[in-house]
Amino acid sequence: PGPFPGIIDIFGIGGGLLEYRASLLAGHGFATLALAYYNFEDLPKNMDNISLEYFEEALCYMLQHPQVKGPGIGLLGISLGADICLSMASFLKNVSATVSINGSGISGNKGINYKHSSIPPLGYDLRRIKVAFSGLMDIVDIRNDLIGGYENSSMIPVEKAQGPILLIVGQDDHNWRSELYAQKVSERLQAHGKEKPQIICYPGTGHYIEPPYFPLCPASLHELVNKHVMWGGEPRAHSKAQVDAWKQILAFFCKHLGGTQKTAFPKL
Numbered sequence: 001p002g003p004f005p006g007i008i009d010i011f012g013i014g015g016g017l018l019e020y021r022a023s024l025l026a027g028h029g030f031a032t033l034a035l036a037y038y039n040f041e042d043l044p045k046n047m048d049n050i051s052l053e054y055f056e057e058a059l060c061y062m063l064q065h066p067q068v069k070g071p072g073i074g075l076l077g078i079s080l081g082a083d084i085c086l087s088m089a090s091f092l093k094n095v096s097a098t099v100s101i102n103g104s105g106i107s108g109n110k111g112i113n114y115k116h117s118s119i120p121p122l123g124y125d126l127r128r129i130k131v132a133f134s135g136l137m138d139i140v141d142i143r144n145d146l147i148g149g150y151e152n153s154s155m156i157p158v159e160k161a162q163g164p165i166l167l168i169v170g171q172d173d174h175n176w177r178s179e180l181y182a183q184k185v186s187e188r189l190q191a192h193g194k195e196k197p198q199i200i201c202y203p204g205t206g207h208y209i210e211p212p213y214f215p216l217c218p219a220s221l222h223e224l225v226n227k228h229v230m231w232g233g234e235p236r237a238h239s240k241a242q243v244d245a246w247k248q249i250l251a252f253f254c255k256h257l258g259g260t261q262k263t264a265f266p267k268l
């Protein structure tokens with residue numbers, strides 16, 4: 001019987017609805033919402049800008065749900081979803097804890113808007129795509145430089161977040177430079193007198209960090225360039241990182257959302 005601590009789970013570019021991670025979290029005593037935001041049912045097919053009002057509605061839905069224990073909600077996101085979570089934590093109230101898996105802390109390709117505030121995209125240049133011997137594209141350097149470092153206006157104002165932030169980083173991320181960006185988020189928080197975020201870096205680990213025992217996805221179609229791109233990661237190191245990252249995520253949410261670490265007994 002509930003109520004349970006609540007978590008909203010958000011995936012990255014490509015849209016649609018992916019529910020497996022939220023389902024797995026629910027097995028650990030959380031009330032979870034896997035949130036689609038484009039390219040699903042009646043949602044827009046494409047997305048030019050990210051409007052946080054949509055995500056605010058989801059947050060309010062969770063806060064008002066009788067099975068969800070308030071007063072705050074946890075956020076979990078990967079890639080673009082991680083940056084949406086960091087933006088929600090920065091602009092919206094009642095976010096108690098945020099986990100970013102390979103996020104960047106930056107408004108990258110799309111602007112992020114909330115009411116009268118907007119974060120301009122940093123932008124990118126497709127001429128910086130490299131093509132590997134395999135024919136796969138490497139887009140790790142297409143983003144423009146973060147001129148001005150953590151003070152660049154494309155950075156998400158993470159210092160406004162109320163709850164703690166956990167940044168999970170694959171050091172072989174070929175989608176973007178997760179480790180460098182995590183450092184910038186940390187510098188920005190500290191420059192504003194905030195506590196250093198927890199950063200967990202995994203060597204040999206790529207962009208696409210999944211729950212434990214998912215096979216490494218070395219490359220797939222990327223919405224932005226409409227070509228197959230490599231995500232990075234070496235199978236053994238990446239798999240070990242997935243097992244550890246999952247434990248860390250559960251422990252972080254239990255600590256900051258008041259969960260109990262009780263696990264439903266697996267039937268498999």
Ligand SMILES: *[C@@H]1O[C@H](CO)[C@@H](O)[C@H](O)[C@H]1NC(C)=O
Pocket residue numbers: 063064070071072093094
């Ligand atoms: C949001 O957080 C505040 C402060 O903890 C709390 O008083 C309020 O009830 C929360 N709102 C909801 C809708 O749970």
Ligand SMILES: *[C@@H]1O[C@H](CO)[C@@H](O)[C@H](O)[C@H]1NC(C)=O
Pocket residue numbers: 122123144145146147148151152153154
């Ligand atoms: C942020 O970086 C972008 C891209 O390199 C640059 O065009 C812009 O001038 C920088 N903004 C600030 C405020 O430094």
Ligand SMILES: *[C@@H]1O[C@H](CO)[C@@H](O)[C@H](O)[C@H]1NC(C)=O
Pocket residue numbers: 078101102168169170171172173174175178204205206207208209210231232233234238241245
């Ligand atoms: C972060 O990106 C790296 C590099 O692509 C990847 O190996 C790693 O699995 C990703 N981490 C997570 C938690 O998704």
